Amino acid sequence: MAMVINEEQQMLKESAQGFLAEFAPIGEVRKQRDAGSETGYADNLWSQMADMGWAAILVPEAYGGLEFGHVGMGQIVEQSGRTLTASPLFSTAILGVTAINQAGSEEQKAELLAAIAGGELTTALAVDEKIHHAPTEISLTASAKGQGYVLNGSKCFVADGSTADKLIVAARTSGDAGDINGISLFLVDRTVAGVEVERTQMVDCRNYANINFNNLEVPQSALLGDEGRGFQALSATLDVGNAYLAAELLGIAQQTFDTTLQYLKERKQFGVLIGSFQALQHRAAHWWSEVELCKSVVLKALQALEKGDDNSPLLVSIAKAKLCEVAELATNEAIQMHGGIGMTDEYDIGFYIKRARPAAMLFGDYSYHGDRFALLSGY
């Protein structure tokens, strides 16, 4: 597959640019924050996105979706990184669709995927239990009881966890924390008794939650996939999620670069434009070079996932690790090159650094993916 986007994907990218500029520009982030928004986005945003077809992009045609693929969806997510647009797109249309499509029964897929594609159902993926990503370290238990299960334990850093209709919960039905076998996925309504959701205030002003499950009884039908064999679907979902987090970070790295480059061409000190200083030119040129590398790893990871390549996990970890590194460089350089104004809340650059870190941390940062890349490479 040539490493370029095709005409249809280009059209989707342009339509995303237009939509986001009109309905969810960077100013919207400030507005939502200042209003103390529960969700992090405007009330009608998700229905507008669903009308654009974005909720259905990854849903197979057989379940009423567009089946347009990861490279196309990646264009939207990259653009939403440029505008820092929060929405249920990631947790629902990407993670939810992938987990249900990977693990769900025909009945579950038919019902849930159609509901997501129509913009009627939102989901959140609850994986981690400690401060660092560790998808095999699942301690939350699901014990068999009668025809169903009882869930006990807690989850943290659940993106969209305080707003989603349904939670997809990684639980342990056998084995010990650290085992790949014995992990099962459950679909749980967020608002039922036994689910205690505490919204956490995070640096990016999006909604996340810590969630306790206290003797929550669920029926057999809540199980997503086979009991004890949920890790494969979970891992595949995390790979998809990480590729899109890398795409979002790419949008952030590019937008902060564009904004900073513009500033270098406007700001004068010592009577000249600061962009005429070689000390800044070389740093800008290095930063630009790093962003070029980032474009390649993100596109490659999305293409590999779209084709179902065996080396997708490796390519996803390359992309996420590289983007964690470069998004950190980009947001730090953006503030430094802006000088004092970059430190002010009034200026937008601050929103980018505050989104870049949680996006990097979610589902594994540089250390996690660097380690995973090496393990997959045999060292």
Added chain:
Amino acid sequence: MADLQTFRCETRDWLEENCPPSMRFPITNSDDSCWGGRNWIFKSEEQKQWMERMAARGWTAPDWPAEYGGGGLNKAETKILKEEMARINARSPLDSFGIWMIGPALLKFGSEELKQQHLPPIIRGEIRWCQGYSEPGAGSDLAGLQAKGEDKGDHFIANGQKVWTSYADKCDWMFCLLRTDFEAKKQMGISLVLFDMATPGVTPKPIKLISGNSPFCETFLDDVRVEKNQVVGDLNKGWTIAKYLLTHEREMIGGFGLTDAGSETLGQIAAKTVGVEEGRMNNPLLRADVLKWEIDGAAFALTAERVTDEVKSGHGVGATSAMLKYYGTELNKRRYELMMKIEGSDAMVWDGANSNGGWTPRTWLRTKGNSIEGGTSEVQLNIIAKNILGLG
């Protein structure tokens, strides 16, 4: 597409039949490369066979026009040939500044007469070329060059000193930048000329590098006769061609950052040398450096691929050669710093059977020049800042 599939099958069969077994290993020693030329002594019968067989098909220069002896392949076919060669680890049949640099310049700027004269012997590996660009007083500021060509009617008389001339002592012809208009502004009075290294007055003198090897020379020009018909393009317009050639050179040197197909990766070498327990390399700090290099190396290789695909599909400006040169050479320096750490005290051995003649330390030292030759890293960053980012 069906045609390309046929081409792939035929190419695969032909390579299978014609690429000798000993030519199917990655090059681990600079002596393994085949440079051709009048003075070339083939290292083996198979090296000779491989070069001659490929040259006969024009595949030493696969995308050059068939009328000059090139392969006449289009971009898609050239890519297939590269892929099929990589598939069997076939090494390059001929390394050549003729193919990489002066050939493309002649195809773009040269007269029909010059193309007919010079391209076929380049393709056949009969004439080895060197580049006369830098001078003692003109390094990063190349356009400040002083070697001059005085007009003597039907010829020029060249005088001056060139430096960093690759393998000048082993080469047959030089493409050389001379100042031919002494009044004009510095970029405007330069011409690109060609002459035989056997011409009286041409004296190459090898320079010994910190690696102990001498891949470069100083070349002294004392009253060297250069024929008028050996000027490439227009007189005094050589700077345009020089810049075009520098772009090629940057791309070539930037390629040093790529791991050759079939070669062991840095991670594999490190794992084998340092040892692995429970899936992780024994030295955690070295492991962190190695994996970071491998991630950057993969990202760089994918970028080289993406840039090629973007140019081929005709959209996107793509990353420029300056970025590839900058990043690739810095990457290659990092790679050999890590190789030194991986191989420990063995890497300190300058000479000896166990260290392959000191290959690791000598290559490590040689890579220090990667970010200097063909325009320093700092010059590449200047080019990116000015030409791409518009910072003045």
